[in-house]
Amino acid sequence: MSKTGFVHACQARRRDEEERGGAGGKQAFLGMQALGNSLKMSNTDSHWGLGEESYALCFSMPPESRQGKLRLQKWFTALSDRDKKKIIRDVTQMVLARPPKACNFLQWRDLKIVYRRYASLYFCCGLEEEDNELLTLELLHRYVELLDQYFGNVCELDIIFNFEKAYFILDEFVIGGEVQETSKASVAKSMEESDSLQEVKHTHTHMFYGDFYGED
């Protein structure tokens, strides 16, 4: 991806935080010990989830409004848009209301919700009764590792502006709610192959940053 684009965006954000008195600034680079590579996140609380059996979500939120903003969602069962919206709303609220150091599992209706927070980004999965919670927790971790491996220092903006890559990585890793490939090397290889087929390598991201709102 276009590194410069990312840095620009990130610096812009940090400047902005400073202007606002740095209220959320400190949060921005905390909590990354879990990962070998540092995963830098913006200060926006954001959530994601991906569901092993049932669905996957990804959302993020402005911290002051306690309402998640969805960044990525993936559903493995067919649901109506209304149901999806309701699930997203309920689960986001529940997860955000959790105190720190609480356990990573929740019961919601007949689903088990597994979530994990990376800096200010949350990943959630909804599982069915027989699914393994701990392993799903590691599934989320492995996905973050895969993102990190692909993007370098992955941050929320990577996921926002390169959402398609985030989806492609997820498709390589999980299909229909089941783990397809757990090897980091294999996923990396697939992504590499797919990127090598891109006609003009950076056009895509460029296009996206370039004139999304730029055309009048």
Place this chain on the structure above:
Amino acid sequence: MLSNAPVYKRSVKNIKDVYISHINGKSKEAEIKRINKELANIRSKFKGDKALDGYSKKKYVCKLLFIFLLGHDIDFGHMEAVNLLSSNKYTEKQIGYLFISVLVNSNSELIRLINNAIKNDLSSRNPTFMCLALHCIANVGSREMAEAFAGEIPRILVAGDTMDSVKQSAALCLLRLYKTSPDLVLMGEWTSRVVHLLNDQHMGVVTAAISLITCLSQKNPDEFKTCVSLAVSRLSRIVSSASTDLQDYTYYFVPAPWLSCKLLRLLQCYPPPEDGAVKGRLVECLETILNKAQEPPKSKKVQHSNAKNAILFEAISLIIHYDSEPNLLVRACNQLGQFLQHRETNLRYLALESMCTLASSEFSHEAVKTHIETVINALKTERDVSVRQRAADLLYAMCDRSNAKQIVAEMLSYLETADYSIREEMVLKVAILAEKYAVDYSWYVDTILNLIRIAGDYVSEEVWYRVIQIVINRDDVQGYAAKTVFEALQAPACHENMVKVGGYILGEFGNLIAGDPRSSPLVQFNLLHSKFHLCSVPTRALLLSAYIKFINLFPETKSTIQEVLRSDSQIRNSDVELQQRAVEYLKLSSIASTDVLATVLEEMPPFPERESSILAKLKKKKGPGAVSVNELEEGKREGELNGGGERGGDNSGIAASNASTPSPSADLLGLRTGPPVTAAAPSAGSLLVDVFSEAGVNDDGFLSSAPPSVVSEDTAPPLPESNELLNKFVCKNNGVLFENQLLQIGIKSEYRQNLGRMYLFYGNKTSVQFVTFTTTVTCPGELQSHILHIYTCKHMFILAYTCYDKLNVQTKPVEPLIEGGAQVQQVINIECLSDFCEAPLLNIKFRYGGALQNLTLKLPVTINKFFQPTEMASHDFFQRWKQLSQPQQEAQKIFKANHAMDTEVLKAKLLGLGMALLENVDPNPENFVCAGVIQTKAQQVGSLLRLEPNAQAQMYRLTLRSSKDTVSKRLCELLAEQF
């Protein structure tokens, strides 16, 4: 359009602006404005005359996706995305597929176009394209896709030359299709080859394939039996491998955790292996896994321990599933016991959860019980509410006679500080345990009263109804209950539910403690009355009923109570219900003789014993999965133990009262105004009618001490008019089945052969919504040889099947909520297995403004609905008529006409009956003859009918002959009501 440097710079600023405003939520309007502008722009590009090149199309489709992910609805661009699929540029194709995966519904009309593109990509032999197509199928997973590809994908999966990555995608894609449309994925030669993928060298292929195999073996265990030994040997190889053997499949020093867990999960589809060698190897594996838990960790990272423990928990699940190795079960239990005190919250949570299932195994139940102190401690000290919830669940699961008192006491004390979110459930659990393991009933009464004292707000009606049912049914506890409740009421502030229980119990059994001067009748009355003004209307109504009972129990309180009833605040109360009660009770107490009073206000008869309504409530609350069948049965058994009385003894018509009057006060005593007491009411009722007709009070027997059937949420008996309603539908299939002030039920039905389908339309006539609207179809008497309710609950849908010996009725669920003025539809499928007489019952329950409405109707399914008309000539008719000449084959009735004897109307009715109306058969043209065959699954019953009207006498003679006596009789009964 193509970006260049200046634009790029400008746009970064733009993105920044938008993004910041986006996350701040400050200028939401500005954001929406910009998005709309962008959408309009994209729309105009798509609609423009100039054909867009692939690159632009991709760009705009991608923008649409981006906008969708920002949380805006997208309603166009689908066609452009589909166009991208046929591009031969990889990125364009990829974005097209992504858009479809994220935004296309499985029922979209575009599916056919998409399928075409997928078909091309699948046959392209380009692995990258094939994977894209397979991912798309797996993501959308619609039935149309299953129809198109369910045959193709297995071939790709087992073909020798398929690349590994394609195999992986194909396996999981097939799994998704199998889950959506199992009927379309046909087993075949490929199935055996799929099993052998377990031996594949590529770990990724095994990981993917095993999910498919697990799902397939759940449905076809025999066909996939061979996978057990393969899985065991694969597992054993992984478990015994060193942590570095599997290279990239080792996750934080744990070899292939995902694969191991999936293997263990697959084994849970089967019973323990029969082959001794395989079993030995498996037990060895399980032991190794248990041993590894004791080894020092190879890494301090949480990922390492999580992966390791994930396998451990899966192994424990398998051990619990086998439930045959006491040794392993106890080891598993000890391991979980260690986890109970682990510093990781996640592990404590999971240990509590797993122990819940262990508690139900006979081998480990005792071992689980040894951890009771730890669990109680967890309940008290855990900081996380979801962990405390699990602890409460486990206490509930490990409870038995030996520790019930301790556990109930702990749960009660926890209730005082419990989180609001789980209080109601806790209350139900305490109430159930107290009832289930009550050895002496004074303990039970104490517990429930404590429950009301501690968490009165969360004590639902079911709980306090139940304590009253039990007290009334067991005379050894009545005195104690009266005494305890009297003491409890002395607290300066007590919960309204306590007042209700107190009012009821003292009203019934106050005499048992009246001997003590400290609880003399007047003291009791004053105590109750001191709470009166603090209570809501329904409770006051109940108290008034208790007062009138006092007059009967203690004549010396009569004047005091009459004084109270006479006071303006009662007799002129603005609430109609209270005012009416005050007036009527006052009148009753002054007019009726002591004998009449004693009869009317007699002690309540024992309740017919029924399944604990609390258990049903808990079940409803947690979703059907939560309470095991075992538990339900146990509940029933215990219920019988506690109660005695016969099931469904005498539910008199009073239960229907809730349905006919939308009064908000549910009345325990069955003392309510309004509905007439049906013939089933005991004699006291009719006696009263006399009293009141003399006194000039115009109310039909409102005070009968009819058995209290309103107590629990059990099904009401059918409405008195339900037979009439049923008769309305003998000759027609559509119309309004029932109507009152609240609800209208319309019906449409169609029948073919022995099958029928009925559409019920429930219309809410009020402007207020009906909540918890549920309908159940049951069958009375002879139909009910066995009733089977299968509940599958996924995403809150409940599907109920009812299966009868004679009628097979399948209902689809209705929405639990009907808005004011709205109508919902329910479909009922009916299969007639053999001939029958009784109509199935349709029970409808809902809450309207808080009051439970419960009504039961007869579903208009009568045997004649399954008639197949048979045309025949005169000669044939009489020949058959003669063949059916045995006396029991004929049923005859002579009856007076209820309607005008119009020939055309009669014809229409007979045709509506479903038989063929035969012209020119009977020598007398006034008479009607009909012929038809009743189609049931078991047999066909030919029937002949002859109707002879006598216009002068306004009488009919109806004769029916059929090959089965019960059919003739039933048809005759049904038809006699029609003319």
